[in-house]
Amino acid sequence: MAEIKIVTEKCIGCKLCVSACPFSAIEVEEKKAVILDNCTLCGVCVSSCKFDAIDFQKDETQSTVDISSYNGVWVFAEQKDGVPNGVALELLGEGRKLADTLQSPLSAVLLGENVGETAKQLIAHGADNVYLVDHPSLKNFIDESYADIFAQLIETYKPEIVLLGATTYGRSLGPRVSSRISTGLTADCTKLEIDDERKILLQTRPAFGGNLMATIICPNHRPQMSTVRPKVMKAMEPDSSRLGNIITPNVKIPENLKTKVLEVVSTLTEMVNLTEADIIVSGGRGMGDPKNFALLEDLARVLGGAVGASRAAVDAGWIEYSHQVGQTGKTVGPKVYFACGISGAVQHLAGMSSSDTIIAINKNPDAPIFNIATFGIVGDVLQVIPALISEFKTQLG
Numbered sequence: 414m415a416e417i418k419i420v421t422e423k424c425i426g427c428k429l430c431v432s433a434c435p436f437s438a439i440e441v442e443e444k445k446a447v448i449l450d451n452c453t454l455c456g457v458c459v460s461s462c463k464f465d466a467i468d469f470q471k472d473e474t475q476s477t478v479d480i481s482s483y484n485g486v487w488v489f490a491e492q493k494d495g496v497p498n499g500v501a502l503e504l505l506g507e508g509r510k511l512a513d514t515l516q517s518p519l520s521a522v523l524l525g526e527n528v529g530e531t532a533k534q535l536i537a538h539g540a541d542n543v544y545l546v547d548h549p550s551l552k553n554f555i556d557e558s559y560a561d562i563f564a565q566l567i568e569t570y571k572p573e574i575v576l577l578g579a580t581t582y583g584r585s586l587g588p589r590v591s592s593r594i595s596t597g598l599t600a601d602c603t604k605l606e607i608d609d610e611r612k613i614l615l616q617t618r619p620a621f622g623g624n625l626m627a628t629i630i631c632p633n634h635r636p637q638m639s640t641v642r643p644k645v646m647k648a649m650e651p652d653s654s655r656l657g658n659i660i661t662p663n664v665k666i667p668e669n670l671k672t673k674v675l676e677v678v679s680t681l682t683e684m685v686n687l688t689e690a691d692i693i694v695s696g697g698r699g700m701g702d703p704k705n706f707a708l709l710e711d712l713a714r715v716l717g718g719a720v721g722a723s724r725a726a727v728d729a730g731w732i733e734y735s736h737q738v739g740q741t742g743k744t745v746g747p748k749v750y751f752a753c754g755i756s757g758a759v760q761h762l763a764g765m766s767s768s769d770t771i772i773a774i775n776k777n778p779d780a781p782i783f784n785i786a787t788f789g790i791v792g793d794v795l796q797v798i799p800a801l802i803s804e805f806k807t808q809l810g
């Protein structure tokens with residue numbers, strides 16, 4: 414366990430550490446720094462002290478795991494009715510690069526019922542191996558059974574890296590599996606790389622409200638596990654001539670589950686399909702009124718796109734959360750992203766800045782959204798959007 418203490422003989426009470434602590438966990442009392450109970454042992458304050466008065470002992474726990482026996486990159490091939498989720502294919506694209514750098518195989522883990530054909534698609538998208546568990550009880554995702562089988566596979570085949578989509582399923586499965594096999598999990602990564610020297614996975618993700626990027630490593634445990642949001646990585650072009658192995662491992666199918674799926678009902682949320690859309694028309698507080706979202710729907714309809722929103726619009730109750738784009742909403746990467754009456758807060762940009770073309774409409778010429786916009790229109794959304802709808806209708810027939 415890491416430990417922190419103030420060396421009171423050295424502390425002069427200058428308070429530099431107080432402003433350095435991101436958790437307000439240091440106070441100075443009677444000219445001496447005091448560490449409070451809410452300290453997270455992050456270690457940030459140590460370098461702020463010019464007097465060497467903060468003694469921070471890192472956790473040097475060494476693993477009892479023989480990490481050299483782990484090899485290969487795995488991707489959880491999430492699917493629904495045999496159709497692989499886009500993020501699974503994106504992770505295979507990214508996993509291919511990681512596996513090539515490590516000179517190790519890339520494998521997909523496919524659980525479901527009657528999904529043999531899906532396995533071939535995964536090979537076409539870059540997998541060398543597919544671990545296929547095909548069983549009627551796996552028709553629908555149930556985290557209890559999926560996690561059990563996934564953990565059995567990891568314990569048997571020992572991959573060194575496991576990637577999952579940061580989808581509803583992946584976010585439920587990842588932590589269950591990582592805690593079962595006693596390893597770490599970095600959620601919502603935006604960049605994955607291999608450290609040249611140590612050959613470990615560098616997992617980068619936004620931290621502190623998106624204001625800085627943190628690179629996280631898992632040096633003492635295996636596998637190194639990450640979730641990645643949809644549309645952050647790029648899928649490979651499928652190549653149906655690629656060859657790969659479909660392995661049907663011997664696993665114990667869990668019985669007597671606590672959960673039973675009685676019926677699957679598609680919700681409106683799934684129909685929005687924001688993460689797959691090529692064109693997104695998003696609205697923010699600048700739309701002024703919920704009824705003005707009809708304009709966004711009209712523009713999206715004319716262009717064959719989907720409607721997104723900023724958190725301010727969602728919090729105001731103008732549109733459902735399933736439409737929210739950003740750090741605490743969806744990450745999207747469409748060909749064209751319209752930001753209508755959206756200021757461009759970092760938390761919103763975190764979810765859409767990888768869009769190919771960004772068109773911002775805002776009445777404030779100094780709005781931060783214009784800093785990342787490909788095209789900017791300074792004007793009132795209530796005038797600009799109807800003009801765009803009319804023009805696109807004419808142009809597109």
Ligand SMILES: Cc1cc2nc3c(=O)[nH]c(=O)nc-3n(C[C@H](O)[C@H](O)[C@H](O)COP(=O)(O)OP(=O)(O)OC[C@H]3O[C@@H](n4cnc5c(N)ncnc54)[C@H](O)[C@@H]3O)c2cc1C
Nearest residue numbers: 697698699723724725739740741742754755756761776794
């Ligand atoms: C931990 C955390 C997580 C967050 N997660 C998210 C997230 O996932 N997604 C997200 O979006 N936000 C998120 N936020 C909130 C974020 O910080 C901003 O508050 C939010 O994005 C602002 O939304 P907005 O741009 O619609 O509103 P505002 O910032 O109020 O901007 C409205 C804009 O509309 C313009 N405008 C006003 N009237 C008009 C008009 N008639 N015509 C044209 N332009 C007009 C204004 O000039 C202004 O630029 C998060 C915040 C925190 C702290």
Ligand code: SF4
Nearest residue numbers: 424425427428430462
């Ligand atoms: S920065 Fe160092 S010397 Fe200054 S108050 Fe903090 S611990 Fe004491």
Ligand code: SF4
Nearest residue numbers: 434452453455456458
């Ligand atoms: S270790 Fe981190 S949380 Fe604790 S006092 Fe230092 S900066 Fe604050």
